[in-house]
Amino acid sequence: MNKAISFLRESYFELKKSVWLSRAQMIQSTIFVFIVVAIIAIYISGIDFILSSVLSKIIGSN
Numbered sequence: 001m002n003k004a005i006s007f008l009r010e011s012y013f014e015l016k017k018s019v020w021l022s023r024a025q026m027i028q029s030t031i032f033v034f035i036v037v038a039i040i041a042i043y044i045s046g047i048d049f050i051l052s053s054v055l056s057k058i059i060g061s062n
Helices: 002-017 023-059
Strands: none
């Protein structure tokens, strides 16, 4: 039990040392992540579509 209390106490003090993002920085970072994820999703979808088209022409199915 003492180890658990010690862990929680140390965790609390470590979190107090952290520098947290401001609200504006958090919103900006979130928007940036959404944009990057959308770009990667579009890229992967495009590659998937091209490879599926090429493979269907090779195999001869519709």
